[in-house]
Amino acid sequence: xxxxxxxxxxxxxxxxxxxxxxxxxxxxxxxxxxxxxxxxxxxxxxxxxxxxxxxxxxxxxxxxxxxxxxxxxxxxxxxxxxxxxxxxxxxxxxxxxxxxxxxxxxxxxxxxxxxxxxxxxxxxxxxxxxxxxxxxxxxxxxxxxxxxxxxxxxxxxxxxxxxxxxxxxxxxxxxxxxxxxxxxxxxxxxx
Numbered sequence: 212x213x214x215x216x217x218x219x220x221x222x223x224x225x226x227x228x229x230x231x232x233x234x235x236x237x238x239x240x241x242x243x244x245x246x247x248x249x250x251x252x253x254x255x256x257x258x259x260x261x262x263x264x265x266x267x268x269x270x271x272x273x274x275x276x277x278x279x280x281x282x283x284x285x286x287x288x289x290x291x292x293x294x295x296x297x298x299x300x301x302x303x304x305x306x307x308x309x310x311x312x313x314x315x316x317x318x319x320x321x322x323x324x325x326x327x328x329x330x331x332x333x334x335x336x337x338x339x340x341x342x343x344x345x346x347x348x349x350x351x352x353x354x355x356x357x358x359x360x361x362x363x364x365x366x367x368x369x370x371x372x373x374x375x376x377x378x379x380x381x382x383x384x385x386x387x388x389x390x391x392x393x394x395x396x397x398x399x400x401x402x
Contacts, residue, residue: 212400219256219336221321221357222247223343223350225299226261228285228292230344235285237345237372241296246370246398247342248300253401256334257302260321260343260353262286263293263309270317288312306330319352328360338363340401341393346373347384354388364393367401 225247227233230240251257264271264287272281286293288309295301308325310318321327331339339362341354350371357364366388373381389395 212396213402214253214340215338216255217335218254218338218340219258219331219334220247220250220254221258221260221339221341221343221353222299223260223321223341223353224262224286224345225259225296225343226286226292227294227296228262230296233285234283234292237374240344240372241298243343243370243372244296244298246367248298250340250342250367250370250398250401251300251302254340256306256331256336257304258306258308258321258327258331259295259299259301260308260310260327260349261293261295262311262349263288264311265314267314268311269315270311286311319349320356321349321353322356322360323352328356331360331362336362338365340365340367342367342370342398344372345381346371346375347380348374351384351388354393355391358388358392364388366393366395367398368395369397369399 375381
């Protein structure tokens with residue numbers, strides 16, 4: 212599959228708190244970094260989403276249950292945990308999309324409460340390629356919203372990792388994205 216100037220790579224939440232040692236670590240979360248870095252030069256449009264929460268965000272709990280979408284404090288704005296993974300290469304012209312900035316509202320999708328759809332349309336983007344963390348939450352929400360916004364959407368499965376709590380949610384997320392019209396591929400299919 213050849214990448215065109217009207218294609219965008221959306222890298223979802225590859226932040227320290229979602230990588231090993233972070234507050235809400237995804238197993239092998241940092242395992243996506245090298246593959247993403249290999250793909251970046253192929254895309255003229257790159258988007259990096261990030262959780263950028265206030266310290267009093269509504270999803271934070273001292274006793275998180277995960278399955279009810281309560282989480283330990285993570286990706287608090289301007290903290291080391293909210294920074295992108297150190298080894299992740301961000302092009303100088305990359306779009307940075309901050310989400311979850313409203314303390315009273317959860318936002319998993321890079322499109323939720325942001326100007327991402329308009330920015331992509333302004334760049335004449337027709338296809339988006341989504342990868343990052345976590346498959347069953349922010350990747351899924353971003354991919355589903357990309358489809359809803361009319362973008363031909365590809366999820367790069369080998370460059371995603373899931374929380375998978377409860378077990379099976381990452382696989383179910385892939386199935387939900389495919390059912391909604393997203394295409395699931397692996398990075399080796401991209402040239």
